[in-house]
Amino acid sequence: xxxxxxxxxxxxxxxxxxxxxxxxxxxxxxxxxxxxxxxxxxxxxxxxxxxxxxxxxxxxxxxxxxxxxxxxxxxxxxxxxxxxxxxxxxxxxxxxxxxxxxxxxxxxxxxxxxxxxxxxxxxxxxxxxxxxxxxxxxxxxxxxxxxxxxxxxxxxxxxxxxxxxxxxxxxxxxxxxxxxxxxxxxxxxxxxxxxxxxxxxxxxxxxxxxxxxxxxxxxxxxxxxxxxxxxxxxxxxxxxxxxxxxxxxxxxxxxxxxxxxxxxxxxxxxxxxxxxxxxxxxxxxxxxxxxxxxxxxxxxxxxxxxxxxxxxxxxxxxxxxxxxxxxxxxxxxxxxxx
Amino acid sequence: xxxxxxxxxxxxxxxxxxxxxxxxxxxxxxxxxxxxxxxxxxxxxxxxxxxxxxxxxxxxxxxxxxxxxxxxxxxxxxxxxxxxxxxxxxxxxxxxxxxxxxxxxxxxxxxxxxxxxxxxxxxxxxxxxxxxxxxxxxxxxxxxxxxxxxxxxxxxxxxxxxxxxxxxxxxxxxxxxxxxxxxxxxxxxxxxxxxxxxxxxxxxxxxxxxxxxxxxxxxxxxxxxxxxxxxxxxxxxxxxxxxxxxxxxxxxxxxxxxxxxxxxxxxxxxxxxxxxxxxxxxxxxxxxxxxxxxxxx
Amino acid sequence: xxxxxxxxxxxxxxxxxxxxxxxxxxxxxxxxxxxxxxxxxxxxxxxxxxxxxxxxxxxxxxxxxxxxxxxxxxxxxxxxxxxxxxxxxxxxxxxxxxxxxxxxxxxxxxxxxxxxxxxxxxxxxxxxxxxxxxxxxxxxxxxxxxxxxxxxxxxxxxxxxxxxxxxxxxxxxxxxxxxxxxxxxxxxxxxxxxxxxxxxxxxxxxxxxxxxxxxxxxxxxxxxxxxxxxxxxxxxxxxxxxxxxxxxxxxxxxxxxxxxxxxxxxxxxxxxxxxxxxxxxxxxxxxxxxxxxxxxxxxxxxxxxxxxxxxxxxxxxxxxxx
Numbered sequence: 001x002x003x004x005x006x007x008x009x010x011x012x013x014x015x016x017x018x019x020x021x022x023x024x025x026x027x028x029x030x031x032x033x034x035x036x037x038x039x040x041x042x043x044x045x046x047x048x049x050x051x052x053x054x055x056x057x058x059x060x061x062x063x064x065x066x067x068x069x070x071x072x073x074x075x076x077x078x079x080x081x082x083x084x085x086x087x088x089x090x091x092x093x094x095x096x097x098x099x100x101x102x103x104x105x106x107x108x109x110x111x112x113x114x115x116x117x118x119x120x121x122x123x124x125x126x127x128x129x130x131x132x133x134x135x136x137x138x139x140x141x142x143x144x145x146x147x148x149x150x151x152x153x154x155x156x157x158x159x160x161x162x163x164x165x166x167x168x169x170x171x172x173x174x175x176x177x178x179x180x181x182x183x184x185x186x187x188x189x190x191x192x193x194x195x196x197x198x199x200x201x202x203x204x205x206x207x208x209x210x211x212x213x214x215x216x217x218x219x220x221x222x223x224x225x226x227x228x229x230x231x232x233x234x235x236x237x238x239x240x241x242x243x244x245x246x247x248x249x250x251x252x253x254x255x256x257x258x259x260x261x262x263x264x265x266x267x268x269x270x271x272x273x274x275x276x277x278x279x280x281x282x283x284x285x286x287x288x289x290x291x292x293x294x295x296x297x298x299x300x301x302x303x304x305x306x307x308x309x310x311x312x313x314x315x316x317x318x319x320x321x322x323x324x325x326x327x328x329x330x331x332x333x334x335x336x337x338x
Numbered sequence: 339x340x341x342x343x344x345x346x347x348x349x350x351x352x353x354x355x356x357x358x359x360x361x362x363x364x365x366x367x368x369x370x371x372x373x374x375x376x377x378x379x380x381x382x383x384x385x386x387x388x389x390x391x392x393x394x395x396x397x398x399x400x401x402x403x404x405x406x407x408x409x410x411x412x413x414x415x416x417x418x419x420x421x422x423x424x425x426x427x428x429x430x431x432x433x434x435x436x437x438x439x440x441x442x443x444x445x446x447x448x449x450x451x452x453x454x455x456x457x458x459x460x461x462x463x464x465x466x467x468x469x470x471x472x473x474x475x476x477x478x479x480x481x482x483x484x485x486x487x488x489x490x491x492x493x494x495x496x497x498x499x500x501x502x503x504x505x506x507x508x509x510x511x512x513x514x515x516x517x518x519x520x521x522x523x524x525x526x527x528x529x530x531x532x533x534x535x536x537x538x539x540x541x542x543x544x545x546x547x548x549x550x551x552x553x554x555x556x557x558x559x560x561x562x563x564x565x566x567x568x569x570x571x572x573x574x575x576x577x578x579x580x581x582x583x584x585x586x587x588x589x590x591x592x593x594x595x596x597x598x599x600x601x602x603x604x605x606x607x608x609x610x611x612x613x614x615x616x617x618x619x620x621x622x623x624x625x626x627x628x629x630x631x632x633x634x635x
Numbered sequence: 636x637x638x639x640x641x642x643x644x645x646x647x648x649x650x651x652x653x654x655x656x657x658x659x660x661x662x663x664x665x666x667x668x669x670x671x672x673x674x675x676x677x678x679x680x681x682x683x684x685x686x687x688x689x690x691x692x693x694x695x696x697x698x699x700x701x702x703x704x705x706x707x708x709x710x711x712x713x714x715x716x717x718x719x720x721x722x723x724x725x726x727x728x729x730x731x732x733x734x735x736x737x738x739x740x741x742x743x744x745x746x747x748x749x750x751x752x753x754x755x756x757x758x759x760x761x762x763x764x765x766x767x768x769x770x771x772x773x774x775x776x777x778x779x780x781x782x783x784x785x786x787x788x789x790x791x792x793x794x795x796x797x798x799x800x801x802x803x804x805x806x807x808x809x810x811x812x813x814x815x816x817x818x819x820x821x822x823x824x825x826x827x828x829x830x831x832x833x834x835x836x837x838x839x840x841x842x843x844x845x846x847x848x849x850x851x852x853x854x855x856x857x858x859x860x861x862x863x864x865x866x867x868x869x870x871x872x873x874x875x876x877x878x879x880x881x882x883x884x885x886x887x888x889x890x891x892x893x894x895x896x897x898x899x900x901x902x903x904x905x906x907x908x909x910x911x912x913x914x915x916x917x918x919x920x921x922x923x924x925x926x927x928x929x930x931x932x933x934x935x936x937x938x939x940x941x942x943x944x945x946x947x948x949x950x951x952x953x954x955x956x957x
Contacts, residue, residue, distance in 0.1 A: 141562060143586070
């Protein structure tokens with residue numbers, strides 16, 4: 001088991017290296033000149049040339065790459081061409097809002113998705129199964145940007161239940177200057193017991209979180225259903241029945257613990273993808289998350305920012321994969337032995 | 339769906355017999371509904387000039403006196419800020435989405451299939467190299483990857499298709515590699531090798547034809563996701579350009595008006611949703627059909 | 636004759652499938668007597684296991700059609716019992732052991748989890764008390780170091796140990812009837828003998844009746860008091876073991892016994908029964924063995940033979956017995 005995890009870790013590092021190489025290369029092939037961008041549209045040729053030297057853009061490309069890698073390891077992730085701030089600092093500002101959104105959305109998806117998948121499998125080919133399948137396929141078929149707008153239309157436009165966008169009302173932000181602990185208004189206000197900020201942040205979170213939950217919810221439901229279907233055919237399930245165990249106990253304990261593995265993988269991977277993959281949702285809800293930052297960087301060809309986000313996403317992805325391996329080993333003792 | 343595949347690289351079995359396959363599909367209500375919608379969609383796309391009430395409104399026509407009208411008998415889906423009939427634009431949008439989907443998948447296959455064949459057939463270093471590259475591509479949120487590529491190539495529908503293909507090919511490489519690895523050991527391939535058939539010929543004449551069925555199935559299962567991705571790129575302004583009636587683009591422009599004109603984003607968005615849903619319903623039926631574990635006697 | 640623990644009358648079980656309905660069991664009459672071991676033999680697909688699963692009502696409701704009956708257990712019809720009542724019977728009054736102890740045990744729980752839980756549920760004791768009793772059960776099936784076994788996962792135990800655990804689980808609540816479905820088939824020959832000895836030993840302790848399902852006549856000869864032979868879902872012959880082995884009356888039983896190779900006997904060719912067990916899509920009033928039977932006559936295709944006595948407690952369903 002330990003060697004397996006070490007192997008996975010090394011593989012992860014390899015993927016990470018490859019990824020930096022790839023994004024670095026792509027970013028440098030971008031037709032627009034980063035140095036010209038850096039100094040702005042009114043700069044003289046001389047200023048551009050100086051910026052080029054300053055940014056190290058005059059060196060051979062492999063030197064630039066090595067220098068970039070050395071900087072990375074030392075925590076210097078470059079400076080964003082758009083914000084003119086260190087990329088790592090930008091990330092620190094945008095990450096909490098992203099995590100807040102992802103965690104709440106994923107909790108929603110897991111809490112609904114797993115039971116729904118289980119019920120669906122336990123009643124295969126009956127009405128409730130058809131409904132749950134239609135629902136879960138529907139959930140993965142939704143264009144998120146559209147759902148976001150429809151939710152805004154209904155819950156803000158017509159019902160006036162939730163705010164349109166953002167993560168906190170500007171007035172509240174001014175009235176209650178928060179001491180930043182985690183950087184997330186929701187968690188910080190919860191920790192400090194500031195209920196005005198908390199309820200406001202919470203009501204801002206609901207629509208984006210529901211939108212974000214849709215896709216993973218569909219995936220989790222489908223994955224749980226299909227692996228439960230497999231497990232419910234196993235001998236030990238029949239044995240449990242033959243010994244008078246209740247259907248509820250058999251389904252939710254004996255079968256589910258066997259079936260949950262692939263679902264855990266799906267949860268981890270979609271969480272990893274969500275870190276920067278939810279930029280459409282963040283755009284519509286004007287949510288100050290990492291996806292928003294990444295999309296802006298992409299559209300502005302802000303290559304230090306792009307690479308910073310890319311590396312963060314890759315690290316997160318590798319970490320999630322490792323977490324999956326560990327959770328699987330806890331769930332299934334046979335993995336530990338192998 | 340991509341995450342499912344990643345989590346669960348299922349062995350795909352041979353297709354079941356036709357009669358039995360049809361029996362299973364028919365039992366699957368959702369698949370039948372999906373097939374029906376897909377057929378309607380294809381018909382609408384082909385017959386768009388006949389179906390659309392105002393075919394000219396699909397392009398840059400302007401009737402400023404009819405701008406932003408709510409749905410009525412003459413404009414079932416209402417009109418946009420140029421006074422164009424929304425229904426006609428949605429109908430013509432079907433053409434764009436289906437075409438883009440087909441071409442993008444075709445391009446992804448064009449890249450992914452040969453690489454998968456090489457990786458699986460040759461093994462060793464080539465295999466390692468190709469598969470690690472797919473790992474890198476797959477460790478990135480697919481939409482963000484496509485967005486980055488599209489942003490680099492510049493906004494246009496063609497570039498969006500290329501971007502989608504470039505973010506999607508690794509799935510096919512993985513699938514085909516698995517097929518090629520198992521086919522490589524099969525008798526007819528060994529026999530071909532033994533009598534000295536050249537390698538390219540073995541790969542493309544002996545292995546590829548036997549891997550076609552799973553490719554076609556996987557591609558049709560992916561169609562919904564591809565349509566969704568292309569709509570998303572257009573929504574970001576990286577795909578279709580005005581005045582094209584591409585659904586994602588129309589929703590994007592509608593963002594400026596949707597609080598006062600609900601129909602503007604509702605109908606084109608619904609069109610995206612229904613199209614993706616229909617293809618996913620069909621794909622789900624196919625998946626069930628191919629998975630022996632959920633099959634029953 | 637003492638009153639039977641289990642009485643099966645006119646039981647028909649069939650399965651719905653894509654290709655149509657297939658009949659798996661059609662038993663006119665089968666009794667299990669108190670404290671006996673009844674060997675149920677037959678080829679794969681002859682309906683032995685389905686019969687056992689029907690008694691416990693474990694067949695998938697949507698696919699299996701059960702007709703006829705009753706199936707009386709201690710005088711009460713199991714086929715009409717509500718599910719909640721059945722749950723109290725399963726594992727407590729009627730237990731079942733399955734063929735493969737590996738797949739019978741849940742791979743992601745220590746074997747003590749189900750064992751303790753079953754004892755707690757059926758005997759109405761606390762989990763702590765149930766654990767004590769589970770340890771005693773493991774001792775009773777001669778497993779060394781019960782403490783350690785209780786916390787072990789199935790993959791950490793050997794095949795024989797796993798089956799001992801299963802047997803312990805089956806007998807933990809002193810059932811009146813034990814259905815043992817090929818309990819030794821998946822095990823090594825030496826382990827088989829140990830398990831057979833264990834079953835024999837425990838049945839005297841517990842005073843349970845046992846239905847021992849197997850396709851292995853050698854095993855049947857060793858353990859059972861009476862033998863019932865099944866063919867194509869029918870019980871074609873039933874009688875005391877010695878009687879059946881000495882004077883088989885049904886041509887099928889006769890051929891089966893002749894097919895057993897014996898030590899010290901030289902034969903150039905093992906006799907085989909030509910043909911295969913028929914798949915019954917539409918039940919007909921015939922003897923299903925007639926197509927393979929060396930003693931068939933025209934009458935065999937005209938009516939269904941009925942179980943009739945040919946000796947003391949020995950019944951056969953054949954027009955033209957050996």
